[in-house]
Amino acid sequence: SELQTLAQKLNALNLEGELPRYPNCFPEVNPVDIYRAYLTSILAPITGVDAAIVYPALQWTNTLDKGDMVLPIPALRIKGKKPQDLGEEWVQKFPESPLVQKPTITGTFIQFFFKPEKLAQLVIPDILTRQGSFGQNKFLGLQDLTDPSKGQKKMIVEFSSPNIAKPFHAGHLRSTIIGGFLANLYDAAGWNVTRINYLGDWGKQYGILALGYKKYGNKDELEADPINHLFNVYVKISKEKEEEETEIKTLKEAGEDTTQLRARSIDEKAREYFKAMTDNEPEAIQLWSHFRELSIKRYKETYARLNIRFDEYSGESQVKQEQMDIASKKIADMGISKESDGAVIIDFSEQKGIAKKEASQLGVAVIKKKDGTALYLTRDISEMVQRHEKYRFDHMIYVVASQQDLHLKQLFKIIDLMGYDDLANKVQHINFGMVLGMSTRKGTVKFLDDILRDVADKMHEVMKANDDKYQQVENPEATADILGISSVMVQDLSGKRGNNYTFDINVMTSFEGDTGPYLQYAHARLCSITRKSGLTPEEVNTADLSLLTEPHAVNLIRIISQYPDVFVNTLKTLEPTTVLTYLFRMTHVLSSSYPHLKVVNQERELQLARAALYDAAKVVLANGMKLIGLSPVERM
Numbered sequence: 086s087e088l089q090t091l092a093q094k095l096n097a098l099n100l101e102g103e104l105p106r107y108p109n110c111f112p113e114v115n116p117v118d119i120y121r122a123y124l125t126s127i128l129a130p131i132t133g134v135d136a137a138i139v140y141p142a143l144q145w146t147n148t149l150d151k152g153d154m155v156l157p158i159p160a161l162r163i164k165g166k167k168p169q170d171l172g173e174e175w176v177q178k179f180p181e182s183p184l185v186q187k188p189t190i191t192g193t194f195i196q197f198f199f200k201p202e203k204l205a206q207l208v209i210p211d212i213l214t215r216q217g218s219f220g221q222n223k224f225l226g227l228q229d230l231t232d233p234s235k236g237q238k239k240m241i242v243e244f245s246s247p248n249i250a251k252p253f254h255a256g257h258l259r260s261t262i263i264g265g266f267l268a269n270l271y272d273a274a275g276w277n278v279t280r281i282n283y284l285g286d287w288g289k290q291y292g293i294l295a296l297g298y299k300k301y302g303n304k305d306e307l308e309a310d311p312i313n314h315l316f317n318v319y320v321k322i323s324k325e326k327e328e329e330e331t332e333i334k335t336l337k338e339a340g341e342d343t344t345q346l347r348a349r350s351i352d353e354k355a356r357e358y359f360k361a362m363t364d365n366e367p368e369a370i371q372l373w374s375h376f377r378e379l380s381i382k383r384y385k386e387t388y389a390r391l392n393i394r395f396d397e398y399s400g401e402s403q404v405k406q407e408q409m410d411i412a413s414k415k416i417a418d419m420g421i422s423k424e425s426d427g428a429v430i431i432d433f434s435e436q437k438g439i440a441k442k443e444a445s446q447l448g449v450a451v452i453k454k455k456d457g458t459a460l461y462l463t464r465d466i467s468e469m470v471q472r473h474e475k476y477r478f479d480h481m482i483y484v485v486a487s488q489q490d491l492h493l494k495q496l497f498k499i500i501d502l503m504g505y506d507d508l509a510n511k512v513q514h515i516n517f518g519m520v521l522g523m524s525t526r527k528g529t530v531k532f533l534d535d536i537l538r539d540v541a542d543k544m545h546e547v548m549k550a551n552d553d554k555y556q557q558v559e560n561p562e563a564t565a566d567i568l569g570i571s572s573v574m575v576q577d578l579s580g581k582r583g584n585n586y587t588f589d590i591n592v593m594t595s596f597e598g599d600t601g602p603y604l605q606y607a608h609a610r611l612c613s614i615t616r617k618s619g620l621t622p623e624e625v626n627t628a629d630l631s632l633l634t635e636p637h638a639v640n641l642i643r644i645i646s647q648y649p650d651v652f653v654n655t656l657k658t659l660e661p662t663t664v665l666t667y668l669f670r671m672t673h674v675l676s677s678s679y680p681h682l683k684v685v686n687q688e689r690e691l692q693l694a695r696a697a698l699y700d701a702a703k704v705v706l707a708n709g710m711k712l713i714g715l716s717p718v719e720r721m
């Protein structure tokens with residue numbers, strides 16, 4: 086295997102003895118875990134605290150001046166002595182070490198600074214050999230760490246989930262970006278990930294759409310641009326339907342008999358059409374499934390631009406009626422639901438085992454309408470059960486806007502009440518705030534493609550401003566497209582998921598500040614250093630890393646060695662900003678080091694060492710960018 090064992094790594098460092106293996110210690114993929122294990126082996130005897138407590142207490146830092154690792158003294162839970170006094174006692178006893186400098190104390194923390202030379206020797210070659218997999222930890226997704234033959238844990242990420250013939254709005258955009266990121270994250274953590282797109286593709290509105298298409302539709306336009314065409318058709322027919330309804334209402338108020346009008350109305354015809362769809366009548370189904378297929382084909386093209394693909398295009402239409410009947414019956418038999426005015430509802434305040442406050446938050450859910458049609462919620466209940474039967478997943482994430490918090494709470498609670506409590510424990514709602522003021526420069530937008538086109542145009546203008554560079558970019562349109570997408574994605578992923586943010590095309594496309602173009606520029610610059618140095622990877626691999634002694638070089642080594650810990654931390658927060666904040670910290674260190682760490686016109690040995698450092702930084706930057714879904718560019 087390409088992975089070295091801990092023992093081998095320690096041998097290479099000329100350290101004596103063997104270190105025990107702690108839970109969550111993965112020296113094969115995280116060089117910093119070697120330091121954790123090593124510090125634990127020193128600290129356990131000094132503090133008299135069990136290694137199992139010391140190891141997890143050692144924390145990484147997110148500012149370099151706090152050290153490379155800290156130990157919060159209170160985390161060792163020693164009673165009766167002041168943390169400060171304990172710290173001083175321990176630091177006194179801390180031996181001379183080849184790996185870490187003499188520790189220091191600030192407040193109730195002990196700070197450790199790694200010795201740069203060994204750190205460089207440990208981390209840089211590791212990054213250069215592991216390349217794209219550096220920072221990933223495929224052990225985390227194993228069913229059983231001690232027995233890899235038991236396979237990977239199974240994850241479902243449901244995301245994007247737009248509605249056919251309706252706008253692909255900001256909520257869908259965020260779901261797409263965040264969901265894509267989460268799927269990548271779990272993939273990189275060794276889970277077996279299935280990406281599902283749960284389309285809004287069923288309901289009376291598709292009866293309305295079919296009527297509209299018969300009236301206003303055009304085959305060529307549909308083929309050319311199904312998403313826009315279907316939307317336009319839907320808008321037209323809906324307007325007509327509304328006008329008709331107002332008219333009927335007016336006549337009725339005037340005392341006229343509107344029965345005939347009503348029977349011939351769009352609303353009634355749509356209801357009949359949808360009934361035909363539900364009854365699986367070939368003609369009705371054919372048109373609808375044609376719309377669905379063309380829309381999916383088009384969505385796939387857009388998703389590809391965002392580096393996103395789905396394993397399954399599921400959707401409300403794919404939930405089987407029999408399944409819903411079985412679920413409804415179960416819910417009724419268990420006394421969870423009741424009839425109310427001809428509809429079937431669940432009143433959460435009447436359920437056993439739900440606290441008053443929670444019950445009042447959950448309120449009342451409608452399971453079946455008066456006319457017997459199943460609802461959004463009912464479909465979700467059956468879909469979840471169906472998915473579990475199909476995939477036997479260990480965990481499932483729904484990436485859906487905060488506006489649907491209540492819907493998902495109700496869904497999870499109903500699943501629990503139905504006795505599927507193990508299933509209820511496996512599902513998770515990852516929510517997110519709203520995007521405010523999303524518009525292109527031409528006006529408010531309805532479709533993702535319009536936004537991406539507009540942002541790409543803007544980036545293309547920016548690129549043209551530097552003609553020298555522009556001439557060297559092989560495919561400027563494609564690059565502008567990638568830069569535009571990076572702008573949108575970075576702005577979207579920068580804050581905490583739960584926060585709202587304002588969509589601002591000028592801010593996001595700027596090279597100043599923490600933006601997508603800034604990250605892309607940082608990557609392109611590293612690529613340019615490699616190109617200009619003319620050194621081959623083989624040559625770079627022979628570098629004498631002990632030459633990297635300047636403070637800027639040391640800080641760069643320290644910060645890139647944090648990446649695997651950032652990855653693990655991201656799995657805890659599930660916040661894309663955990664990765665982005667790190668990438669910006671690291672690119673700031675990087676850009677401040679250029680004047681101090683030149684590669685051209687230096688002595689060859691120094692050139693090699695610095696090239697190795699920059700190559701390693703490039704790998705880390707590219708890995709982080711890919712994790713959040715960006716395609717790093719080589720020139721721009």
Ligand code: ARG
Binds near residue numbers: 246284
């Ligand atoms: N299509 C829905 C909408 O646009 C989102 C679906 C969310 N997922 C779910 N399982 N309900 O609002």
